[in-house]
Amino acid sequence: MTRWSTIPEMVASAADRFGDAEAVVDGPLRLTFVELVERIRCAAGAxxxxxxxxxxxxAIWAPNGVEWIVAAFGLVSAGGVxxxxxxxxxxxxxxxxxxxxGAxxxxxxxxxxxxxFVAPQxxxxxxxKSDFLSSGRPFSRPVDGEDISDIIFTSGTTGRPKGVMMNHRQNLRLYEEWCDLADLRRDDRYLMVNxxxxxxxxxAGLIASFIRGATMLPVPVFDIDRVVELIAAERVTMLPGPPTLYHSLLGVEDKAALATLRAGVTGAADIPVELVRRVHEExxxxxxxxxxxxTEAGTVTLSRPGDSFEDIATTAGVACDGVEMRIAEDGEVLVRGYTVMQGYLDDPVATAEAIDPDGWLHTGDLGTIDDAGRLRIVGRKKDMFIVGGFNAYPAEIEGFLLEHPAVAQAAVIGVPDDRLGQVGKAFVVPKTHEDTDGVVTAEQLIAWSRDRMAGFKVPRYVEFLDELPLNATGKVMKDKLHERHR
Structure with a gap:
């Protein structure tokens, strides 16, 4: 169990635990943990x-930066959500x-x-950037571990976002374990692109860094050149992010600038084996x-130190301590345990649909669990499409397409078909001419796919794009691809 029952208690203790160690570097600004905690206490007063x-x-509607950190923890230290x-x-x-x-x-x-930005009337x-955050007298208000600490709205790639309520205690317990499994260490220098x-x-960024005493380096907008500069200048050791981040790092010519990087963490369904292999080798x-x-259950699984290369590439690891998983008859991943949300804000109907009477959260993701308890995500339940009676999983087809030497990124959706009900359509970002011996055509890619996957999985249509529509967390917005097809 965690040493603290609330986030404000944990954050305040960082001043004693880490003192004059560097807490945050944001442009020219450098603050120690003592200085950062003092700013947070003043913000709580404000x-x-x-x-x-x-x-x-x-609500905070602002990019990564020291002000976000001070505002967020100042707010919860004042007892706010x-x-x-x-x-x-x-x-x-x-x-x-x-x-x-109700902000x-x-x-x-x-x-x-x-x-x-303008808010509702x-x-x-x-x-x-105003002097509001520094205008208050140092303050904190007692809160309880069971109190709601945050409401994070789902990313809404398939529908209207819903507000996920989590309490202090579950956040602290889960992200203390995350620090161990992700190998986040005291004095790590953590570049925050997420x-x-x-x-x-x-x-997994701010709360984890306060738990461990890692230096936080916020990045407001992802730009690979700026990221490489910061890694070299600030001797960054920790760099989690979506798979696209590691794709970008592999394209950096001056690999010596990245020499200090030690630990990375990335996410589930769409990581090609080839990407993980190249990250390890290059x-x-x-x-x-x-x-x-x-969002509804935080981190459910992580790979473990010492896992084989194949396991890291092809599975999402095993369940965190105190978390149970099982696969429903239709292939959906179900999760139960202390990490599951307290419910959706003001939406008891959606909450009851998501969490069944036995406490299992229905994730909407499809997966399998092997004998060693390792989870493999095969796609989204809503993304799955049925081709002539066969279930087709976009994530699996995308994995095949990424093996083609001319394909940089791929996203697959199901589109209506008179004969088969639905068929696959692939949206492909090709690699540049410099990376390949030429350009692939739609016909060539479809023919190549026929040699490698069952007929029902082969995309019937291919559309080439300069870039896939991504949300700010790096997920492909499939609803935008459906709109484009229509």
Whole structure:
């Protein structure tokens, strides 16, 4: 069990535990843990003076940066509940989440990505770059481990986002274990490309760093050249991120600039074996953990130190301590344990649909579990399509397509077909001419696929794109591909 029962208690203790060690580096700004915790206490005072009472919610709609860290932990130290908002959202999308969450205030960074953020009428908007966060007297308010600490809205790649409620104690227990399995160490220098509005960025990033005493290096917008500069200049050791991050690192010419990297962590279904092999062979990482998680249950599985290369590449590891998994008759992954959310905000119907009376969370993902307890994700239940009576899983077909030497990225959807009900359509980002001996055509790729997979899996259509539509966490937005096909 964790040493602390609440996030504010854990964060405040970091000043004593790590003292003058560097806590955050954001551009020219460098703060020790003592200095960062003092800023957080002042921000808590500012929230209290604004009228944030215990259990009140406030939203943060801003990019990764020291202000996000101070605002988020200041808010929870004042007894408030954090509602992070996706920085890629348009004004109407954000307004929907802000109003549904009942936020009493919204903290924004005006002008980020060229957007001036506006909140629904009556909700005060505070610029994180203003002096608001430093304006309060040092303050903290007692909270309980069972109190809700954050409401993170699902990424909404298949429907309207829902607010997932988690409490302090479950967050602390899970991400203390995450630190062990991901090999996050005291004094690690953690480059944070995962956005803070997402579980991977906020919990496996910020909460984990406060638990361990790692230096946080926020990256507001992913740019590979800037990332390489920071790795070299700041001697970065820890770099989790989506598979696309590691693709980018493999393309870096000056590999010597990456020499300090030791540990990486990436996510579940769409990691080609070839990618993991190349990361191990061409980059300096000593460990690359793979895992599976979702907003509704945090991190469910992680690979273990010493796992074979094949296991890391082809499975998402085994369940975290205190988490159970099983596969339902239709192939859906079910999860039960202390990490499962407290429910969807103001949506008892959706909560009851997601968590059955026995406490199993229905994840919407399809998978298998081998004899060693390793989870393999084969796709999304909603993504699966049926070709003439056979179940086709996009993630599996995408894995095959990525083996083609001219394919850089691939995403597959099911589209209507008069004869078979549905057939596959592949959206492909080709590699550049420099990487290959030429360009592949749709006909060639379909013929190549016929030699490698069962007929029902072979895409009937191929469309080439310059880039796939990704959300800010690196997931392909399949709904956008469906719209494009229609």
């Amino acid at each position: 929230f209290a003076e604004l009228g944030i009472a215990k259990g009140d919610r406030a 954090l509602v992070p908002v996706n920085t890629r959202f348009k004004v109407d999308e954000a307004a929907d989440i802000i109003s549904r969450s 009493k205030a919204v903290l924004v960074q005006q002008g980020f990505l060229g957007v001036d 009556g909700v005060p908007v505070i610029d994180v 956005p803070y509005f997402h579980t991977f960025g906020y919990k 980059l300096p990482f000593q460990t690359l953990a793979t895992g599976y998680g979702l």
